Amino acid sequence: MGRAAPARDNGRVNDPALLDGWRHVYSGKVRDLYVPDDTPEGASGGRMLVVASDRVSSFDHVLEPGIPDKGVLLTTLSLWWFDRLAGGDGGRRIPNHLVADHVLGADDDARELIPDAVAGRAMVVRALEMQPIECVVRGYLTGSGWLEYQSTGTVCGIPIAPGLADGDRLPEPIFTPAYKAPMGEHDENISFERTAEIVGSEMAERLRELSLEIYARAAATAEERGLILADTKFEFGLDDQGVLTLADEVLTPDSSRYWDADAWRTGTTPAERMASFDKQIVRNWLAAAWVPREGEPPRLPDEIAAQTSARYAELLRRLTTV
Numbered sequence: 001m002g003r004a005a006p007a008r009d010n011g012r013v014n015d016p017a018l019l020d021g022w023r024h025v026y027s028g029k030v031r032d033l034y035v036p037d038d039t040p041e042g043a044s045g046g047r048m049l050v051v052a053s054d055r056v057s058s059f060d061h062v063l064e065p066g067i068p069d070k071g072v073l074l075t076t077l078s079l080w081w082f083d084r085l086a087g088g089d090g091g092r093r094i095p096n097h098l099v100a101d102h103v104l105g106a107d108d109d110a111r112e113l114i115p116d117a118v119a120g121r122a123m124v125v126r127a128l129e130m131q132p133i134e135c136v137v138r139g140y141l142t143g144s145g146w147l148e149y150q151s152t153g154t155v156c157g158i159p160i161a162p163g164l165a166d167g168d169r170l171p172e173p174i175f176t177p178a179y180k181a182p183m184g185e186h187d188e189n190i191s192f193e194r195t196a197e198i199v200g201s202e203m204a205e206r207l208r209e210l211s212l213e214i215y216a217r218a219a220a221t222a223e224e225r226g227l228i229l230a231d232t233k234f235e236f237g238l239d240d241q242g243v244l245t246l247a248d249e250v251l252t253p254d255s256s257r258y259w260d261a262d263a264w265r266t267g268t269t270p271a272e273r274m275a276s277f278d279k280q281i282v283r284n285w286l287a288a289a290w291v292p293r294e295g296e297p298p299r300l301p302d303e304i305a306a307q308t309s310a311r312y313a314e315l316l317r318r319l320t321t322v
Contacts, residue, residue, distance in 0.1 A: 071121035128237025232256035253278035277315035
């Protein structure tokens with residue numbers, strides 16, 4: 001007889017029996033966090049289980065239904081990038097928060113730490129002292145940066161050479177940090193000077209240098225595969241030895257904007273040049289179907305969810321298949 005389907009709350013497993021050994025402590029819009037059952041309430045440090053659900057959010061709302069296989073696709077891509085950045089791309093090792101997902105039992109047999117109910121969509125990580133800065137790197141002019149540039153000639157307050165068009169490559173990648181606001185509030189774009197005030201000058205420099213290094217390495221990898229990494233965001237924390245460590249997800253279509261390089265070069269409209277491998281399909285549909293944006297959003301059509309899933313899967317295939 002087959003295993004019963006996991007009890008879920010729009011993607012979060014909420015049946016403790018299915019996550020033996022783990023206790024749920026937090027849910028964001030997309031990810032859920034668990035700690036070992038024996039972790040005292042309020043305790044920090046140690047091992048954690050991060051689960052990527054199939055949930056999708058847009059305009060600050062979590063939509064129904066989720067995107068098929070989204071959690072597995074994002075987790076697979078994050079793990080691939082963590083491995084690349086740990087030296088798999090030939091560069092220096094960037095420390096990350098991953099820890100072994102197996103441990104030795106009393107009989108010296110390896111025991112899997114990731115429960116079957118979340119296999120493929122979960123990572124076992126170590127707790128870090130997270131920095132309250134979202135480390136955004138932009139290599140191309142688009143989105144909110146393009147809107148600001150049109151009116152002020154700057155992106156997040158940084159002067160940019162005149163004469164650029166929507167989607168153009170910036171003269172050099174720029175670091176445009178944001179302050180991570182308390183849950184339920186919007187992150188706030190801040191200057192590098194304000195970043196230094198929050199975390200200290202030395203840490204601000206370390207965050208900027210590491211973010212720009214990772215972006216450059218990832219952009220080169222994407223370019224080899226016919227893709228453009230237009231922008232991305234990273235999160236970092238300190239481990240118990242004070243080592244600055246890459247955390248959360250990394251370089252997924254939920255945290256990054258990827259474009260097809262050929263379409264970017266040959267497209268005649270911004271939409272053609274910058275068709276991204278992310279949930280833009282969802283945003284476009286919702287913007288057209290939900291006016292005004294008040295109350296609960298409409299249900300996402302199955303075909304929109306399926307198209308978005310296929311876009312995620314195409315990006316994963318193109319990046320990881322050589």
